[in-house]
Amino acid sequence: MHRVAVTGMGIKSPAGSTVEDAWSTVLSGKSTALHLPELLDAGVPVTFGCPVNGFTPEEYFPLHRMRHLDRPTRLGVAAAADAWADAGLNEPGERPAGQSRSGTYVGTGGAHIAYTAELGALPRERLPVASVPMIMPNATAARISIRHGFQGPCLTFSCACASGAVALGEAMTAIRYGRIDRALAGGVDAMLTPFAVAAFARISALSRRNDAPHEASRPFDGDRDGFVMAEAAAFLVLERADLAEARGARIYGELAGYAAGADAGHIVQPLEDGKVAARTMRAALDDARLAPGDIGHVNAHATATIHNDRAEARAIESCFPAGSPPVTATKGVTGHLLGSGGAVEAVFALMAARSGTVPPTANFTGGPDADPIDVVHGEPRQVSPAPVLSNSFGFGGHDATLVFVPAQD
Template sequence: MHTSSRAAVAITGLGAVTPAGCTPGDLWNALRAGWSVASLLTGPDFPGTHLGCRVRGLDTGNTVSAKDARRMDPFVLYGITAALAAHRDAGAPGTDPGRNAIVMGNAVGGRHVSDRESVHFAESGPKRVNPLMPLMTMPNAAAAQTAIRLGWQGPAHTVATTCASGADAVGYGMDLLRSHRADVVIAGGCEATLTPVTLAGFGNLNAMSGRTDEPERASRPFDADRDGFVMGEGAGCVVLERLDDARARGARPYAEVAGYAATSDAHHLSMPLPDGAGAAGAMQGAVADAGLAPSDIVHVNAHGTSTPHNDRAEAAALRKVFGEHHPPVTGSKGVLGHLIGAAGAVELIAAVQSMRRCEVPPTANHERPESGLEIDVVHGTSRSVPLGAALTNSFGFGGHNTSLVVKPV
């Protein structure tokens, strides 16, 4: 056991379930290609007026039985799949069940099951409601189910900071390792919100893109013609260990998670501070926590929702933090859409892969820069960068701002 509370924390395993594919390699290939996976949602529940980025091709045969899958909301299924994939990728660490922890971010819980059972109640009365509904929809279900499958008896926490949830989960996992309350942590986020009721609510909030005639062009971070985000779904998880412990067992870390910080705008439930002060505070805090200066950051994976106000506020925050440094900025949501509670964890995985390859993928659909943003958005094709630290941002409704810094090991 190491004694330093500031021990370096390493990422030793990656697991991803995304609309662009269900492995980290699939995710990277889609981001590098710069093609949006958004489509018009079809089926009996959708009247052809909603856009979304759906998970496709998920194979759960080695993870969850068909019977168990029927007793889970999709967000739980996605979370378990990503968590167990990350655990396998890391070489299945964690020999002491009481010293192993899970921290899973989730914004809204089991929307699919909740909506379905609400219809059953309205049409046929209370006796038709599935008795397992509370267990299927509770936001902590993914963390609990993962702990059950691994037999891990340490903390199994759920973080709910809306769209910052997945990133905050990783930050809390770092804290568990730094404070020696755990030796191995699976951290990440999961979400499945592509339901008619959820989409209608966000649509009525005027937060979502209305480009139903060209779905693949709808999500366009920092572009002058953006008109809202596109909802996505999925999960991302990483395995975290103290770097020395990982090396002692022969693991090959992907990266060090070197910095984490979170702030609150304390301003508005859906609107960010226009000057980006809260977001800037999170970025500055994460860079300082990593023991770095802003000039050390080689690239930024931006939150970049493709909404007018949020992109403008984030650009202001980036200018405030970096000044004349102008690190290359990419927005993964141009390809993936907005994965809500899973976004921060999935985009951390994207940032790690970008850092390791010294290549920043393009921001899909960024065609016409908005005057006044004054940030260096990578678009068109990917860009080579030196090997160095990367910053990834996640900001959520309620004024939550979270930033993580990763650096090479």
């Protein structure tokens, strides 16, 4: 089996549209939530969210092309382009000849549902000619593959809020077993629209703190009341480690472990005992050939919903019987990134593992559900650089865990 290195990273997120900016914002421990004019004008019950900050699509696409790309595809293609350039595999703007050993792996929870809802409100005779290729669930993956000339697998995974992590794990598996040599893998979701926000509010998933958006995303906190919807895209270049080393690539670390499971329970609530999540975490550690004591910190899924955070805290407690490692929940800063969350948090997890700096969990003041685990809050915590475990869970009972090992400088 081949080791799998991370040689490039790209991000478009509420925390920033470069890895450096996003990492700095996450370390600040300050929420990015704000009121959005389109939600205020629509009169939906929740009027705030965490939009992507600092993204200028004109830097990536000519005007005629942008007319054929909805927001998720613009974000996803741009983040993937940044990751590819960061890996140093070709010059900006260069499109290599057909690459049969390179693959595209995209995770998305909502795909193009927001734009589909917009199209549904139009008279049929006004539908854009490009409607079908814009709303295909695989549109982002296809656009990335076309832009970079990848002729290997081009796959889209929809596992709710575990989608980005699943895409990374499946790409790792393909490289590990020699099916491909490298991949652009990650996740994207952009559903900050009145339709989607109203739909999530209807099932009581969202925080209703319209009077204090910055205080609304409260992972593990005893006063949490729901998540804050956000949008983002993040992609990593995964590469056979021996090939990366041979070309002298800068290596951030390795994706060393992956596991996925299903609660097989309620459609939107996790099993409260966290047993399946804990089993998935242990399976990812086994896949990485690591023990619980090897983990330096956990990047928790932690959406700030009552049932999810309670179940995950119990799962972490079960997976680490000798005591919880430091736990961070970056959704306190970014909001809930839906299907892109596992990929965005993979970037943060690897940055933390490399630097030995664990970001604080925004808006955490304590609570009984968090008592069994060591939630980092208030300020960043310095730890020794070490492997990190990153969780992603989603509606439908999806569980996915990744384990990253930082490079030895």
